[in-house]
Amino acid sequence: xxxxxxxxxxxxxxxxxxxxxxxxxxxxxxxxxxxxxxxxxxxxxxxxxxxxxxxxxxxxxxxxxxxxxxxxxxxxxxxxxxxxxxxxxxxxxxxxxxxxxxxxxxxxxxxxxxxxxxxxxxxxxxxxxxxxxxxxxxxxxxxxxxxxxxxxxxxxxx
Amino acid sequence: xxxxxxxxxxxxxxxxxxxxxxxxxxxxxxxxxxxxxxxxxxxxxxxxxxxxxxxxxxxxxxxxxxxxxxxxxxxxxxxxxxxxxxxxxxxxxxxxxxxxxxxxxxxxxxxxxxxxxxxxxxxxxxxxxxxxxxxxxxxxxxxxxxxxxxxxxxxxxxxxxxxxxxxxxxxxxxxxxxxxxxxxxxxxxxxxxxxxxxxxxxxxxxxxxxxxxxxxxxxxxxxxxxxxxxxxxxxxxxxxxxxxxxxxxxxxxxxxxxxxxxxxxxxxxxxxxxxxxxxxxxxxxxxxxxxxxxxxxxxxxxxxxxxxxxxxxxxxxxxxxxxxxxxxxxxxxxxxxxxxxxxxxxxxxxxxxxxxxxxxxxxxxxxxxxxxxxxxxxxxxxxxxxxxxxxxxxxxxxxxxxxxxxxxxxxxxxxxxxxxxxxxxxxxxxxxxxxxxxxxxxxxxxxxxxxxxxxxxxxxxxxxxxxxxxxxxxxxxxxxxxxxxxxxxxxxxxxxxxxxxx
Ligand SMILES: Cc1cc2nc3c(=O)[nH]c(=O)nc-3n(C[C@H](O)[C@H](O)[C@H](O)COP(=O)(O)O)c2cc1C
Ligand code: SF4
Ligand code: FES
Numbered sequence: 076x077x078x079x080x081x082x083x084x085x086x087x088x089x090x091x092x093x094x095x096x097x098x099x100x101x102x103x104x105x106x107x108x109x110x111x112x113x114x115x116x117x118x119x120x121x122x123x124x125x126x127x128x129x130x131x132x133x134x135x136x137x138x139x140x141x142x143x144x145x146x147x148x149x150x151x152x153x154x155x156x157x158x159x160x161x162x163x164x165x166x167x168x169x170x171x172x173x174x175x176x177x178x179x180x181x182x183x184x185x186x187x188x189x190x191x192x193x194x195x196x197x198x199x200x201x202x203x204x205x206x207x208x209x210x211x212x213x214x215x216x217x218x219x220x221x222x223x224x225x226x227x228x229x230x231x232x233x
Numbered sequence: 234x235x236x237x238x239x240x241x242x243x244x245x246x247x248x249x250x251x252x253x254x255x256x257x258x259x260x261x262x263x264x265x266x267x268x269x270x271x272x273x274x275x276x277x278x279x280x281x282x283x284x285x286x287x288x289x290x291x292x293x294x295x296x297x298x299x300x301x302x303x304x305x306x307x308x309x310x311x312x313x314x315x316x317x318x319x320x321x322x323x324x325x326x327x328x329x330x331x332x333x334x335x336x337x338x339x340x341x342x343x344x345x346x347x348x349x350x351x352x353x354x355x356x357x358x359x360x361x362x363x364x365x366x367x368x369x370x371x372x373x374x375x376x377x378x379x380x381x382x383x384x385x386x387x388x389x390x391x392x393x394x395x396x397x398x399x400x401x402x403x404x405x406x407x408x409x410x411x412x413x414x415x416x417x418x419x420x421x422x423x424x425x426x427x428x429x430x431x432x433x434x435x436x437x438x439x440x441x442x443x444x445x446x447x448x449x450x451x452x453x454x455x456x457x458x459x460x461x462x463x464x465x466x467x468x469x470x471x472x473x474x475x476x477x478x479x480x481x482x483x484x485x486x487x488x489x490x491x492x493x494x495x496x497x498x499x500x501x502x503x504x505x506x507x508x509x510x511x512x513x514x515x516x517x518x519x520x521x522x523x524x525x526x527x528x529x530x531x532x533x534x535x536x537x538x539x540x541x542x543x544x545x546x547x548x549x550x551x552x553x554x555x556x557x558x559x560x561x562x563x564x565x566x567x568x569x570x571x572x573x574x575x576x577x578x579x580x581x582x583x584x585x586x587x588x589x590x591x592x593x594x595x596x597x598x599x600x601x602x603x604x605x606x607x608x609x610x611x612x613x614x615x616x617x618x619x620x621x622x623x624x625x626x627x628x629x630x631x632x633x634x635x636x637x638x639x640x641x642x643x644x645x646x647x648x649x650x651x652x653x654x655x656x657x658x659x660x661x662x663x664x665x666x667x668x669x670x671x672x673x674x675x676x677x678x679x680x681x682x683x684x685x686x687x688x689x690x691x692x693x694x695x696x697x698x699x700x701x702x703x704x705x706x707x708x709x710x711x712x713x714x715x716x717x718x719x720x721x722x723x724x725x726x727x728x729x730x731x732x733x734x735x
Contacts (some may be wrong), residue, residue, distance in 0.1 A: 099521060100483070107445075107484055120711035124339045128503070129481035139686025141505040142486035144445055156446075159600055160407035165565035166593065189562070198489060198606075198656065200446050201410035202246055203636065204563065204570030213448040 133229035176210030241270035249278035253298035269418015271332035272572030297655025331418035350540030362433030368544035370556025387516035391524035396436035403492035406605025408415030412530035420457035426533035431478040439480035442619030552578035565638035582616030602632025609710035609718035646723035
């Protein structure tokens, strides 16, 4: 994932907003594209979005905060999602997640102090017959245990 | 030499890419075909080597198994995949091609019966198409089991300049992965089903609302849509018929409630995914206020086989008012988990013990949650319940999207009840108080029970009644199913701590 998040380029924002304005129901695709480009939905994008779609800032804020996916601040360089849902619980997922959080000294949604990785809960990754499941950026991993998670974190430099 | 390796994300999650790398290194001349998964997740990555037209299975494969797989000496040899008990016992209609063909080869697709249904539909009137779906007895596979043909009729009859087909690919329920496997393993089937729906009801535009947690499915289906456009399966002139149908994929944003159809439509429109009150029905005022068919992936992906083989062929499978096949997803603490498509009517116990082989841990089964996070926990005493919409309703449960999660005897059912409330609180859209606030109170009440406060038990029962009666949608309305079934069938788990405290 490694986002180029540091510089928020107004022209890039304008380009993304413009590229999506003509869609039916343009807002979610627009927010996803902004987040893909910047690692979060930058505050600088709010005014251009509201202008393009003729919605209020309150409406936009309502939408951004409704969905778990959208961030108002950048995450760590990598995101590790661990499934908390029932099928993964049935094979010990909760203990694996708790142990990892304890080891890193983080709560859910927390980011390691070096900014390498953010740990997030997710409710099902469709890996329910090979849980506990986790996802590092866009890569899904099945039957995770402490050792496998450690290896994954090492791979992404955390 | 032809070797098949799944690119299904479950196979990848269990190391398929490493196996492919090892195969490429050891046999650079071999033709490696990527497929969907056969559904035997406990055997993934399942490598198949074709010999004299027969596909021989090896699994679960690791890179170190590759030399033995290539010379046939591997201890992981399973014999012809089609002869495996799991495969022979299925009736694979919706999933006929999944795991067999290259998901992105339209010629493979057609060689295995693909597009036959659409070609037949293109020669029919809209009403004839709707009638065929009605005659098949197909009911929505997304959870509610509403007759698909009746929904289509409403949209067909609605008079509007623009109608839509919206595919619900939000698949948020734990223990469900049929939608994902279908989209990754045979995406043209979904596209064909949506095209038939569009032609049938007079909708020229379709959307797939696909959850963001499924990057592989998004990639495969997106590519399939591009291919379908390039090959004239989608566009202004579907297969040269002069009729138009096109579609787009939209990514969800991590909200479970957006699987509820009206919340999904709001989300698709770019709003908060708050549930709408019905009426108006989405069939009349759906996406952008226009008539819209909202159907689950499996419902739509079952349409092509109904048109290929005929409605009666499909309706001849099943039990009572549950016609055709159900795509069971066997998950959780189970020895043999995966996807198993069979006629309705198989019993819960047969699924868990016989197909699933009992728990993965080897311990006794304690409970099976059927139908995802809003489904009931079924105790072993209910294992004779046949899989059918009405039959499960009578047994105090629901089939939902047909996912089953097996739990062994170490499971703390109070903990599972607490989780159901917690999940409802996290995912509530916020519109109704009994759901938004009730779920938070539910967690607190269960915590009091855990601390030995017996007075909290009737409170929990009351709260569940209030949530059931006062919730607009099944998130708040059905969360009482897992909670109350846990309490009713496993009272010891709710009393144990009380005694300890006394
Ligand atoms: C909270 C909630 C979540 C739901 N999630 C899904 C889902 O992920 N996929 C789905 O197809 N239906 C889901 N449904 C059911 C839909 O509202 C709707 O009934 C379904 O999409 C209709 O399609 P079908 O008739 O083909 O099943 C959900 C319902 C509720 C109340
Ligand atoms: S029951 Fe819950 S999720 Fe459903 S509409 Fe009411 S508040 Fe929203
Ligand atoms: S419950 Fe964890 S992947 Fe489905």
